[in-house]
Amino acid sequence: MKKEDIIKSYQLARKQYAALGVDTDKVIAQLDDIVISLHCWQTDDVGGFEREGAELGGGGIQATGNFPGKARTIQQMRGDLDKAMSLLPGRQRLNLHAIYGEFGGKKVDRDQIEIKHFEGWIKWAKKRKIGLDFNCTCFSHPLADEGYTLSSKNPKIRKFWVEHTKRCRAIAAEMGKQLGTPAVHNIWIPDGSKDTPVDRYNLRRILKKSLDEIFSVKYPKKYLKDSVESKLFGIGSESMVVGSHDFYLGYAVKNNTMITLDNGHFHPSEQVGDKISSILLFVDELLLHLTRGVRWDSDHVVTFNDELLLIAQEIVRANALKRVKIGLDFFDASLNRIGAYVIGTRSAQMAFLFAMLEPREALVGFEEKGRNFERLSYLELMKAMPFGAVWNYYCMKNKVPVGRDYIEEILNYEKEVLMKR
Numbered sequence: 001m002k003k004e005d006i007i008k009s010y011q012l013a014r015k016q017y018a019a020l021g022v023d024t025d026k027v028i029a030q031l032d033d034i035v036i037s038l039h040c041w042q043t044d045d046v047g048g049f050e051r052e053g054a055e056l057g058g059g060g061i062q063a064t065g066n067f068p069g070k071a072r073t074i075q076q077m078r079g080d081l082d083k084a085m086s087l088l089p090g091r092q093r094l095n096l097h098a099i100y101g102e103f104g105g106k107k108v109d110r111d112q113i114e115i116k117h118f119e120g121w122i123k124w125a126k127k128r129k130i131g132l133d134f135n136c137t138c139f140s141h142p143l144a145d146e147g148y149t150l151s152s153k154n155p156k157i158r159k160f161w162v163e164h165t166k167r168c169r170a171i172a173a174e175m176g177k178q179l180g181t182p183a184v185h186n187i188w189i190p191d192g193s194k195d196t197p198v199d200r201y202n203l204r205r206i207l208k209k210s211l212d213e214i215f216s217v218k219y220p221k222k223y224l225k226d227s228v229e230s231k232l233f234g235i236g237s238e239s240m241v242v243g244s245h246d247f248y249l250g251y252a253v254k255n256n257t258m259i260t261l262d263n264g265h266f267h268p269s270e271q272v273g274d275k276i277s278s279i280l281l282f283v284d285e286l287l288l289h290l291t292r293g294v295r296w297d298s299d300h301v302v303t304f305n306d307e308l309l310l311i312a313q314e315i316v317r318a319n320a321l322k323r324v325k326i327g328l329d330f331f332d333a334s335l336n337r338i339g340a341y342v343i344g345t346r347s348a349q350m351a352f353l354f355a356m357l358e359p360r361e362a363l364v365g366f367e368e369k370g371r372n373f374e375r376l377s378y379l380e381l382m383k384a385m386p387f388g389a390v391w392n393y394y395c396m397k398n399k400v401p402v403g404r405d406y407i408e409e410i411l412n413y414e415k416e417v418l419m420k421r
Ligand code: RNT
Pocket: 041, 046, 061, 135, 188, 229, 231, 262, 289, 297, 329
């Protein structure tokens, strides 16, 4: 697309939005507040670098597909992340899991990891002026094979995971300190039962006890923010998940931690967007794991669909952008993985842009007067507004490919880099 055409289209779009009381220039400036935390695990199908050829194993999360070129070393992963970020407008962070440390070919078990294994990442992030987020990895490990980690009745197993998670928080706090932006540490555990359990109460009591132990170590909020992530069910935990939404909602409210909303972790007929306004009344901050579940928590690449849109709209409508950290959580190995990243991240950004271009005052005005017909009309009319012209202009301003131009860049990278791995 020619530069002058992008600008011309934008100017026309600006007029149309202005007629509805929406200032597109202001919206574009506000887009800089939308920082997306890229999940490193889309580059390697959640394998990690604990040992060569590590594969995702157990815990009910599943990457399917065998598109060539997955990242097998930290260098490859960093190259992929740089490539993806070079094609994205706006600001990003990087979200790491504990299995992505630099262990130098040695076996370092999860209860032994230290900040030194992540210094390389901190250096990498510093150079790019981006923040880091972190996750304990309580799956793909022999001590997770029985199906219980932090809620395990086996004291040896429970102790191991408590120690791991404590270390992860210490590492995250150090990342936040060194990078000058708090790291969010997210806890997700696979614990649950395939078949009907009979002692749910005690399993959940044990999980609560483990979390209390883990959080008994305090860090300044300017270094570390803690979040907890629930799930409805997983493969192998169909009948009960210990860390359910009720469990973590209660825990987060009582202990003032963040709560992670992964939109793949609810019943498909539930709207995660609807939960935001409620939860924000009782906790300070939220973490999103944006994903696309197809029939189940399949972690397909995020697309600009109604579910994503409602999440973005509800955050913008609640004027809560500053209270929500945006992370992605999908892993698809059936297509170019860098392409998947770029599509998913851009779609998330587009959803927030779309939400910010809403004529809020007019809509609320209709709603308060009971003018439901006009409200619905406006909501539908917004879908035919030249939102793409605003998006293209934003990409141009950010000096990243506009429109479909990123496709070619990714195909080149595929040919030059991915296919040679
Ligand atoms: C699993 C959770 C969790 C993981 C990542 C890898 O169902 O969504 O967030 O996907 O931590």
